[in-house]
Amino acid sequence: MASFSKCYAIKKNDFIKAGDASIKIKNLLKSTDIDPAIIRRVAVCGYEGEINVAMHGGNGKICIDIGENQITIKIDDDGPGIEDIDLAMKKGFSTATDKWREMGFGAGMGLPNMFKNADKFNIESEKGNGTHITMEFSLKGNI
Amino acid sequence: MTEREENIYSSYFLYKKDLCENCSECIKACPTHAIRIRRKKNLRFLDKCIGCGECIRVCPTGAMTTASKGIEDLNKDKFNIAIVSPVIYSQFPDIMATDVLAGVEKIGFDLSVDLTHFLELFQFATEEYIKRNKSNDEQTPYISPICPIVIRLITHKFPNLLKNVLPLERPVALFSAEIKENISKEYKVAEEDIELWHITPCPAKIISKKTQFLNEKKYINKSIGVNDIYVELFHEISKIKKKNLDLYCSGKSNVLFSGRSFEWGLSGGEIAGINNDKSIAVSGLKDTIAYLEKIDLGLLKHIDYLELRICPEGCIGGALTAIDKYIAKSAIRRLVNIYGKGRRLSKEKIMKLYDDGYFFTTVDTSEIKDIYGVKQNEPLSLDQLMEIDELVGIIKGRNCGVCGAPDCKTFAEDIVRGKAEFEDCLVPNLKQKVDKKKAENKTE
C-alpha cells in the first residue's frame, strides 16, 4: 500500500537540535488534513523519543511513515540500551543526572507519555544493543 | 505603462516593478512563503502575507516598500492627532522626549500625544491578569498581544495558540478609546473632525483597518512609518532644541516620564515593567517561530508569560525605523538612566479599573482571520505529499530560485497544487522526466 516516509538524524547530547525533527514532522502533518489532535499526539511522542535518544541513548534516527490508515513513528539509537524495560516504563523512573534535571528533564514521564499517546507502542532494547521504539497512530477515516 | 501595472500591493506592501532587479531575496526571506515571481517580474503576493517586513529589509533596491501614503495624506481640514510611542524617542539620541513631541506638532500635526502612560497601565493589568489566572493550564503560557505580526503569524501557522494570547486590550487601543472624546471636549472640536494618526516602526500597522486586534474598535484613522517623517521631523527638532538632555533632567519633565516606559521598544522592555519572574522575552523572526513551535508541542508550561517580537531587538528593529537598532538601544539606555525606573501610576486606581473590566477583550478567532486576510493552505492528500517528494527528488536542485518560488520544495508543492508550470524550472525536460518516472512506478 502507498505510503510516505521520511527520516531525520538525532545526535547524541545535542540538546539545541533535539526536538527539531518532531517539529518538522508536525509541520509536515499540518500540511495535510489529519486531525490536529492526532498530530499533537504524534509530535509529543516524537519529541519525547528524540530527547531520550539525545539524553540517554546515542546517535540515532527518527522516521515517520504516513499510510492510508495509520502513522508510524520509529525511533532507533545505537546507545547503551535499557537493562530493565519494565522499570524504565514506570512513571517517575529516571536515571537522568542532576545536570539534566536542572534543564527540566528527568521526571521519568517520557516513556509513559509515549505509551499513553500512541495507539500501539513497542519497545525493544537490551544492554549494548541500542533502543528501538515503534509507535502507531490510527487514522481511520481521517486522511 | 499605467501605474497599476507597475505597482503591486499585498495587504501591507507595495512592490515597484521598475526598481526590481530580480534578485529574489524577498521571495526567500518571506517566512510564510507568500511571494512568487513568475517570469519577468510578474510578482504576486499570496494571501499569506503577515506584514513582517522581512522583504523590505532584504530588498537591495528599495523595490519593496510599505503602502504608506506618507505625510501628504494629512488632511488640513481635520484636527490631526499623532500618537507618539517611545520607539520614536529612541530615534533621536540625546534629544528630550518633550522636544520630539513638540517637533511632531511642527511638521503638521495639531497635537502630539505621548503613549507611555498607557503602556504602564497595560503592564499593571498584565501582571494582575497573570497572577489571577496562572493555573489555567489550557492557556498557559500566556503570549503577549502587543506585536501585531506575532498575532498574524499565530493566526496563520499556529491557530490553536490564539487561545494563549493575553485577552487584554493593547495600550494603543486603551488610549485611542478615550482620546477622541477628551480632546473633543478640551479643544472644542467635533469628534468626527478628529483624525487619529499612529507613527509607527511597524509595517503591519500601516494599513489602519488591519491594525485592530481582537475586539478593539477601529479608532486609528491613519498610520505612517517613522522613516516617512524622520528627515522633516529631525529638521524641525533641531530648530526648537533648546537644551540638551543632561541639563534638562531635573526639570518638570521628570514627572511626565518614567524610564521604564522608554524601554518598551526594546526586546524585554514589556516584561521589565511586569512583576513576574517567570516571563521571557524573545525577539527576531527565527527565535519567535522556534518558541511558538515549542508552545505548540505543549512545552514551556513552567513559563507564565512570553513577550514575543518579530523584529530583532524588539520594535526598535522595526522595518520602518530610521536609525540603526543598536544606536537606538543605547539612546534608550541613556534615557532610562536619566528618568529612573519608578512607576508613575497608583496601584489602587488601576485595580479599580481592572475590576471594572476596563482592560478586557474577548477572543473571536474567526473574526481575526477575516480582518487580517491571512489564509491557510488547502490541505494536501497523501498522494500529493508523495508526488511533491518525488518531484523534489527528480529536480535534485539547490534552491536556485529561478522559478520564482523560495525553494525547490515549495516549487514542487506549487506544481502539485496546479499553481506553477514545469517550464519555470531550470531542469531541462522536467515534465518528461516526471512522466517517465510515473510510468516506471506503474509497471513496478
Ligand SMILES: Nc1ncnc2c1ncn2[C@@H]1O[C@H](COP(=O)(O)OP(=O)(O)OP(=O)(O)O)[C@@H](O)[C@H]1O
Ligand atoms: N533511548 C534510550 N537509551 C537508553 N536509556 C533510555 C532511553 N530512553 C529511556 N531510557 C531510560 O529509561 C528511563 C526513563 O525514561 P523516560 O523518558 O520515561 O524518563 P526520563 O527521560 O528520565 O525523564 P523525562 O522524559 O520525564 O524527562 C530513562 O531515565 C533512561 O534510564
Ligand SMILES: [Mg+2]
Ligand atoms: Mg525522557
